[in-house]
Amino acid sequence: MPLVSLLTDFGVTDTYVGQMKAALLRVAPSATLVDLTHAVPAQDVRAGAFLLWTAVEAFPPGSFHLAVVDPGVGSGRRAVAVRSRRGDVLVGPDNGLLLPALEQLGGQVAAVELTEPAYWGPARSRTFHGRDLFAPVVGHLITGVPLEQVGPPLARLEAPFRFPAPEQENGLPLGEVLHVDAYGNLITNLPSGQLPARFRVRIGLTVVEGAPHSHYEAVPPGELLALVGSSGLLEISAREGSAASVLGAERGERVHIEPA
Amino acid sequence: MPLVSLLTDFGVTDTYVGQMKAALLRVAPSATLVDLTHAVPAQDVRAGAFLLWTAVEAFPPGSFHLAVVDPGVGSGRRAVAVRSRRGDVLVGPDNGLLLPALEQLGGQVAAVELTEPAYWGPARSRTFHGRDLFAPVVGHLITGVPLEQVGPPLARLEAPFRFPAPEQENGLPLGEVLHVDAYGNLITNLPSGQLPARFRVRIGLTVVEGAPHSHYEAVPPGELLALVGSSGLLEISAREGSAASVLGAERGERVHIEPA
Amino acid sequence: MPLVSLLTDFGVTDTYVGQMKAALLRVAPSATLVDLTHAVPAQDVRAGAFLLWTAVEAFPPGSFHLAVVDPGVGSGRRAVAVRSRRGDVLVGPDNGLLLPALEQLGGQVAAVELTEPAYWGPARSRTFHGRDLFAPVVGHLITGVPLEQVGPPLARLEAPFRFPAPEQENGLPLGEVLHVDAYGNLITNLPSGQLPARFRVRIGLTVVEGAPHSHYEAVPPGELLALVGSSGLLEISAREGSAASVLGAERGERVHIEPA
Numbered sequence: 001m002p003l004v005s006l007l008t009d010f011g012v013t014d015t016y017v018g019q020m021k022a023a024l025l026r027v028a029p030s031a032t033l034v035d036l037t038h039a040v041p042a043q044d045v046r047a048g049a050f051l052l053w054t055a056v057e058a059f060p061p062g063s064f065h066l067a068v069v070d071p072g073v074g075s076g077r078r079a080v081a082v083r084s085r086r087g088d089v090l091v092g093p094d095n096g097l098l099l100p101a102l103e104q105l106g107g108q109v110a111a112v113e114l115t116e117p118a119y120w121g122p123a124r125s126r127t128f129h130g131r132d133l134f135a136p137v138v139g140h141l142i143t144g145v146p147l148e149q150v151g152p153p154l155a156r157l158e159a160p161f162r163f164p165a166p167e168q169e170n171g172l173p174l175g176e177v178l179h180v181d182a183y184g185n186l187i188t189n190l191p192s193g194q195l196p197a198r199f200r201v202r203i204g205l206t207v208v209e210g211a212p213h214s215h216y217e218a219v220p221p222g223e224l225l226a227l228v229g230s231s232g233l234l235e236i237s238a239r240e241g242s243a244a245s246v247l248g249a250e251r252g253e254r255v256h257i258e259p260a
Numbered sequence: 261m262p263l264v265s266l267l268t269d270f271g272v273t274d275t276y277v278g279q280m281k282a283a284l285l286r287v288a289p290s291a292t293l294v295d296l297t298h299a300v301p302a303q304d305v306r307a308g309a310f311l312l313w314t315a316v317e318a319f320p321p322g323s324f325h326l327a328v329v330d331p332g333v334g335s336g337r338r339a340v341a342v343r344s345r346r347g348d349v350l351v352g353p354d355n356g357l358l359l360p361a362l363e364q365l366g367g368q369v370a371a372v373e374l375t376e377p378a379y380w381g382p383a384r385s386r387t388f389h390g391r392d393l394f395a396p397v398v399g400h401l402i403t404g405v406p407l408e409q410v411g412p413p414l415a416r417l418e419a420p421f422r423f424p425a426p427e428q429e430n431g432l433p434l435g436e437v438l439h440v441d442a443y444g445n446l447i448t449n450l451p452s453g454q455l456p457a458r459f460r461v462r463i464g465l466t467v468v469e470g471a472p473h474s475h476y477e478a479v480p481p482g483e484l485l486a487l488v489g490s491s492g493l494l495e496i497s498a499r500e501g502s503a504a505s506v507l508g509a510e511r512g513e514r515v516h517i518e519p520a
Numbered sequence: 521m522p523l524v525s526l527l528t529d530f531g532v533t534d535t536y537v538g539q540m541k542a543a544l545l546r547v548a549p550s551a552t553l554v555d556l557t558h559a560v561p562a563q564d565v566r567a568g569a570f571l572l573w574t575a576v577e578a579f580p581p582g583s584f585h586l587a588v589v590d591p592g593v594g595s596g597r598r599a600v601a602v603r604s605r606r607g608d609v610l611v612g613p614d615n616g617l618l619l620p621a622l623e624q625l626g627g628q629v630a631a632v633e634l635t636e637p638a639y640w641g642p643a644r645s646r647t648f649h650g651r652d653l654f655a656p657v658v659g660h661l662i663t664g665v666p667l668e669q670v671g672p673p674l675a676r677l678e679a680p681f682r683f684p685a686p687e688q689e690n691g692l693p694l695g696e697v698l699h700v701d702a703y704g705n706l707i708t709n710l711p712s713g714q715l716p717a718r719f720r721v722r723i724g725l726t727v728v729e730g731a732p733h734s735h736y737e738a739v740p741p742g743e744l745l746a747l748v749g750s751s752g753l754l755e756i757s758a759r760e761g762s763a764a765s766v767l768g769a770e771r772g773e774r775v776h777i778e779p780a
Binding site for chain 3 (some may be wrong): 003005007033034035036037038039054057059060063159181182183216227230235240
């Protein structure tokens with residue numbers, strides 16, 4: 001039975017995540033659930049999309065990914081399930097949350113709108129589709145119900161936003177910070193393949209020399225460095241510290257690549 | 261094998277939850293554990309009771325619920341296991357924590373005091389019955405030991421508190437906030453069945469018109485709304501915001517239902 | 521299949537823990553994973569070592585323990601797996617993190633350096649060995665690959681620090697605070713076996729009389745007490761409060777045992 005990853009903005013101080021898992025396990029008692037995170041900032045679909053995008057590749061092909069950051073729950077927004085070229089299935093609201101991950105997994109092969117109530121749960125709230133709609137549908141899908149059976153086909157998902165692509169500046173890439181992680185690392189939109197062999201990084205008035213660094217201990221404690229992180233993207237870090245605090249930088253901050 | 265839900269005030273910065281799970285899995289290695297939450301405010305039995313009450317129904321009948329918010333651990337307070345009419349078994353301290361959930365599941369069919377040390381764990385601390393008493397007992401129960409074997413029968417659980425029932429005011433219900441969730445939603449003690457078809461809600465000096473709302477996007481961003489939430493109770497929310505912050509409201513705040 | 525405990529400083533707001541679990545389950549899909557904590561303060565190897573040390577004994581002998589607090593990732597620090605006398609296997613960076621837990625489990629029987637890339641994962645970052653090296657190796661070990669196969673033998677682990685042993689003062693033990701838990705309990709380095717039958721505790725200018733207490737309700741609400749906690753170590757607590765806040769005490773604070 002495939003793995004099921006879970007990503008939401010439900011937090012872990014309430015019982016919403018547990019209720020959603022119960023609704024899934026009620027249908028598929030032997031499912032293996034893996035929490036990605038439930039600390040997506042409340043209703044921040046873009047942050048959720050980034051986190052999902054950078055996490056799905058670690059899962060074996062054919063995994064399921066249940067993601068719920070859903071400010072439009074109960075409104076006309078669609079509920080969807082989509083199969084990727086790699087064979088993974090993503091399930092959640094059709095609000096842009098799933099799209100970057102879907103593209104990371106090779107793009108769409110098939111998609112359906114989840115309109116078939118036979119595969120929903122016994123409770124039918126207007127505000128908690130994670131528990132009452134998405135989780136039961138995932139339970140049915142991983143126990144063998146074909147995707148085509150849980151609802152009618154959809155041509156494509158909504159694309160209400162895109163992560164900004166790197167620009168060019170003096171023949172070198174110009175990027176921006178897509179995510180600040182809990183260590184204070186600044187994760188940019190610059191993939192390793194677009195970076196020169198040696199370079200320096202400028203953020204605001206600060207310049208980080210000697211990039212790319214090979215690891216954190218390549219600089220003295222507290223100093224800034226720039227390396228290709230675990231997502232294959234350039235990250236700005238501070239050794240044994242927080243680059244976000246040192247630089248006062250947030251999501252959207254411009255990151256300039258300059259000659260070494 | 262039935263699901264086991266877990267709810268405590270242990271937090272997740274220490275290893276107490278992990279130790280408790282290890283003690284359960286040592287007895288029942290193939291158990292499926294589902295965290296409800298471990299962020300109940302420290303020693304807040306009422307908050308734990310609310311969270312457990314509103315979560316158990318999402319689990320399949322026959323599930324086990326291990327709950328530990330236990331300021332009296334090591335004192336004379338009893339340790340108990342109780343079977344509900346629906347078939348679920350709740351295990352924890354007899355301090356009021358389990359009672360609302362038990363009633364939600366149909367009330368008590370049988371209860372025992374956990375005095376039989378043959379079903380406890382190898383460690384015997386005075387301060388960590390979650391690991392040393394409750395979890396091993398749950399392990400034995402889910403692998404088939406009858407409830408009657410883990411201790412002598414108990415007529416009924418202690419009832420040191422009750423959640424306040426709705427009152428009446430001018431022929432309409434008058435409620436109060438039972439819980440503030442992580443989104444800042446104010447969850448009241450007013451079940452949907454006691455509400456008129458159309459009404460307005462007054463909290464302090466603020467009035468929310470147009471209730472019940474059908475979903476969050478029924479009002480503009482930042483505005484207050486009132487809807488029946490996923491527990492079947494009236495909730496006051498702010499679209500893409502926190503009603504608790506907007507209103508400065510806390511647990512116990514009065515919620516007036518007024519004619520539309 | 522043995523249990524696998526997980527302890528990191530990855531936090532739960534990012535997806536790093538989920539990615540690490542996916543990498544392990546990709547190799548060993550039916551593994552049972554138990555989170556100890558992922559909230560070790562960032563890069564605080566000593567805090568991680570304390571938490572791991574006090575948690576491992578709750579697991580059944582033969583369990584695996586994957587621990588990653590790894591400021592030196594990507595540098596020359598070794599990656600290791602070590603089998604204890606009790607039969608547990610600990611896997612992580614060779615920076616002192618594993619050593620107290622290893623000694624708690626009876627000391628080293630065999631150790632290897634994880635240099636055999638055949639057992640690593642498909643991604644090969646320099647900064648995320650939790651996902652790319654440690655987790656896949658644990659996956660292979662729990663599915664039966666012998667320890668000797670994942671790398672060459674190591675005589676012993678590095679010991680860059682030790683937890684301070686209790687000292688003596690006027691013929692009685694003098695200890696210190698090793699850890700402050702989420703309740704604000706001060707956990708000392710004083711094992712129960714070194715304490716007199718009756719004593720008082722002095723921390724700074726504050727004296728706690730009547731120790732050891734048997735349980736929290738042995739004193740009035742808000743008052744300090746001292747009892748042997750669930751790790752077998754003396755702890756200073758405040759009933760229904762935080763001893764750390766009451767005393768303004770932190771890790772390293774001296775704890776004097778005095779005649780009753």
